[in-house]
Amino acid sequence: AARPSRRARRGRWLLAGALLLPAAAQSPPAAEPATRDRPVGDTLYPTLGQADLDARHYDVHLTVTQPGTRALSGEVTVTLRATRDLPLISLDFLGPPVTFARWDGQPVPYRQDRPGGKLRILRALPAGQQASVTLRYAGVAGLLPDPVFPFTLGWQAVPDPLKVGGGANFAFGEPDGTRTFLPVNDHPSDPATFTVTLTVPPGTAAVASGERVRVTDTPGAHTVTFEQTRPIPTYALAVHLGPLEEQGSPAVPVGEGGAAVARRDYFPPGTPGAVRAPYRRTGEILGVLSDWFGPFPFATYGSVVVTAHLPALETATLSTMPVASSSDRVLVHETAHQWFGNSVTLRDWSDVWLNEGFATYAELLWHEHLGQDPRPLAEAWYATLQRRGTRPLVATDATELFDSSAYQRGALALHALRRQVGDPAFRRFLRAYAQGQAGPVVGTDDLLAFVRRTLGDPAGDTLQRWIRQPLLPPAP
Ligand code: ARG
Ligand code: ZN
Numbered sequence: 001a002a003r004p005s006r007r008a009r010r011g012r013w014l015l016a017g018a019l020l021l022p023a024a025a026q027s028p029p030a031a032e033p034a035t036r037d038r039p040v041g042d043t044l045y046p047t048l049g050q051a052d053l054d055a056r057h058y059d060v061h062l063t064v065t066q067p068g069t070r071a072l073s074g075e076v077t078v079t080l081r082a083t084r085d086l087p088l089i090s091l092d093f094l095g096p097p098v099t100f101a102r103w104d105g106q107p108v109p110y111r112q113d114r115p116g117g118k119l120r121i122l123r124a125l126p127a128g129q130q131a132s133v134t135l136r137y138a139g140v141a142g143l144l145p146d147p148v149f150p151f152t153l154g155w156q157a158v159p160d161p162l163k164v165g166g167g168a169n170f171a172f173g174e175p176d177g178t179r180t181f182l183p184v185n186d187h188p189s190d191p192a193t194f195t196v197t198l199t200v201p202p203g204t205a206a207v208a209s210g211e212r213v214r215v216t217d218t219p220g221a222h223t224v225t226f227e228q229t230r231p232i233p234t235y236a237l238a239v240h241l242g243p244l245e246e247q248g249s250p251a252v253p254v255g256e257g258g259a260a261v262a263r264r265d266y267f268p269p270g271t272p273g274a275v276r277a278p279y280r281r282t283g284e285i286l287g288v289l290s291d292w293f294g295p296f297p298f299a300t301y302g303s304v305v306v307t308a309h310l311p312a313l314e315t316a317t318l319s320t321m322p323v324a325s326s327s328d329r330v331l332v333h334e335t336a337h338q339w340f341g342n343s344v345t346l347r348d349w350s351d352v353w354l355n356e357g358f359a360t361y362a363e364l365l366w367h368e369h370l371g372q373d374p375r376p377l378a379e380a381w382y383a384t385l386q387r388r389g390t391r392p393l394v395a396t397d398a399t400e401l402f403d404s405s406a407y408q409r410g411a412l413a414l415h416a417l418r419r420q421v422g423d424p425a426f427r428r429f430l431r432a433y434a435q436g437q438a439g440p441v442v443g444t445d446d447l448l449a450f451v452r453r454t455l456g457d458p459a460g461d462t463l464q465r466w467i468r469q470p471l472l473p474p475a476p
Pocket of ligand 1 (some may be wrong): 044146313
């Protein structure tokens, strides 16, 4: 056959380009352009995730033979759905080399761009179709600096100073650290369910988000499986292993229809009583918060105390609590995130104030429960913002993710709404929002529209000022 004309060839390439299919189907994958996958388009993290990819479930198996080091091996099967024709699958991964990839059980070509943090599975997934992709990897977890604080995100290694097998590892994912040890569609707008199986040396404890469903002990290994049956954002996945002591507590009737929420906490050996004390109030905290926010979204809840120096993190069903953050105030904050962040999830990282503002506001609700006047707390927030300066609530830079505007200005915006509409209407609004009535994935505009719909335009105008105005609105 005659060679197609240059124009026809270009036409074919363009058409193929629009379909994101190679014109020369016989060309080897390595020769294809690497830009054919589109990230989700996050405002602050433009490279994260793949647009139109719905990762529904991650079946994760992690093996750690030397706790406290960065060495690990993993096998994960991701159940994927395409909401549009996808020319390939692109997962976020900064972890060790991938040595094996299967697509519905059959070998599939893949390409790992480790510096770029992308693992591309070179096969198309048509719109509406589902596939199950299995990946194996072994080596050392990736490193990623925190956008603000002097620590490394993602897989944490706490060495054992005595070298007696007492090292620990845990996950600190927010915002984009889960990809240091697990290939994921690493964006909160694509929450998923998880099955996590952890294999560790005998005598080492291992816990993860969800309910423990299986324990297998052999002379050489301890293996535990957890099921997280309700979708959570990837950054909220809890994984902890090390010398942890489990402390069970009576279940709390704060689930849907008064269902029991199981309770357990984990402490490093020798944790002093003063550090353990706030966790004894977890049931009371769950009671107070579910009274405001409605049923607790998960079947189990507790904390893991860690000795590392980093912030507390609201890992799903199992908050990660540094020793230095072991106060009832921080525990209330992380527990509130189980609704705000883990159940109702972010559309974009620039909307993170939706997580932090609501969780900070929960601290004021706890204050009131303790019979304390909430006004000095709200005034202190306002004074902090006046002192440090403030900004509109939608973040424009990753360094703003966890600043006082996200936390205190976000909380004050809610307080202003409450002052304007009164407690009964505010309660109804807060509960409806926490129970997902503004959507399971929300952005700032979704909240604003929801406030206008449920509390009326004057309340919407007030919220809008708190969201958009460069300077602080008057103290509520
Ligand atoms: N969401 C956490 C909290 O306020 C804070 C996480 C800070 N994360 C970070 N990468 N610095 O409870
Ligand atoms: Zn928070």
